[in-house]
Amino acid sequence: MGELTEDLGFLLARVSGDVVRATNAALAEEGLRVRQYAVLLLACDSRRGVSQRAMARILGLDPSQVVALVDELAQAGLVERQPAPTDRRAKLVTTTEAGHRKRERAAVRAADAVRGALGPLSAAEQATLRELLSRVARVASHSE
Amino acid sequence: MGELTEDLGFLLARVSGDVVRATNAALAEEGLRVRQYAVLLLACDSRRGVSQRAMARILGLDPSQVVALVDELAQAGLVERQPAPTDRRAKLVTTTEAGHRKRERAAVRAADAVRGALGPLSAAEQATLRELLSRVARVASHSE
DNA sequence: TATTGTTATACTCTATAACTATA
DNA sequence: TATAGTTATAGAGTATAACAATA
Numbered sequence: 001m002g003e004l005t006e007d008l009g010f011l012l013a014r015v016s017g018d019v020v021r022a023t024n025a026a027l028a029e030e031g032l033r034v035r036q037y038a039v040l041l042l043a044c045d046s047r048r049g050v051s052q053r054a055m056a057r058i059l060g061l062d063p064s065q066v067v068a069l070v071d072e073l074a075q076a077g078l079v080e081r082q083p084a085p086t087d088r089r090a091k092l093v094t095t096t097e098a099g100h101r102k103r104e105r106a107a108v109r110a111a112d113a114v115r116g117a118l119g120p121l122s123a124a125e126q127a128t129l130r131e132l133l134s135r136v137a138r139v140a141s142h143s144e
Numbered sequence: 145m146g147e148l149t150e151d152l153g154f155l156l157a158r159v160s161g162d163v164v165r166a167t168n169a170a171l172a173e174e175g176l177r178v179r180q181y182a183v184l185l186l187a188c189d190s191r192r193g194v195s196q197r198a199m200a201r202i203l204g205l206d207p208s209q210v211v212a213l214v215d216e217l218a219q220a221g222l223v224e225r226q227p228a229p230t231d232r233r234a235k236l237v238t239t240t241e242a243g244h245r246k247r248e249r250a251a252v253r254a255a256d257a258v259r260g261a262l263g264p265l266s267a268a269e270q271a272t273l274r275e276l277l278s279r280v281a282r283v284a285s286h287s288e
Numbered sequence: 289t290a291t292t293g294t295t296a297t298a299c300t301c302t303a304t305a306a307c308t309a310t311a
Numbered sequence: 312t313a314t315a316g317t318t319a320t321a322g323a324g325t326a327t328a329a330c331a332a333t334a
Binding site for chain 4: 033035061062064065087088089090
């Protein structure tokens, strides 16, 4: 074990890659990839829909990438674009009935995959990890 | 804040993405990307050189991806492929003088970038993060 | 002038399959 | 028969720039 394996940047990328791989494999049975699943979740958990710009900020993606993801989900009948009442430039993404059902099934598979990939850590340690990362992510979502 | 922002898989991918982005930007001044930097580090920290297969296992990459990375570093004069004495199939990757100097400069920039990207966490919290992730990564490196 | 959504383009990363030479 | 390195290819992810409609 050399210095690389103690590098925090490397470790994040390494573990994240494994977790994304495992999650993608699990979600494939529902016809979804992690990115699409994340967009679906954001739409599901919002009352009146989310603008694509807001999604991009939360996801850490370029707005143009969100367009493609919403396109795919819309084509699959899982989400819909609706005109925003207050701002005619914006479109709010909302979830269809099928989208909500899909999300339920996908959430179970995704959670299992993540838990499996992080097997070496106890539930308490996974909670610690979640707390630390969410602090970093929260700052990033605000400043972008 | 909905359920997505509490999802451990999402948080890992989100933070990892930001850190890789920041590190790539910092390493660009040395003409390197994180992947190349990781390979350079592995070669630097080995006495007699590392096989590409071993690198692939540690990095969590397909062996064919390592070929391309070593090609790029070799073309830049930073590493060299040498025949393995014990196994004529294998080639050991070693570092040149220029490679060692490049690594020194790159390491400073990379460390700064990671520390900056994880700014919301104290040094102790970053150490906790490192310890947790290294346990997961260690298991993954063995089983693949 | 700035912002939302969008299209387009190029580049990097990821996933597979196949081939060669050795073991 | 299995392993190390390699080549090739297609698909997913990332990074920019530009544009129309609207604020």
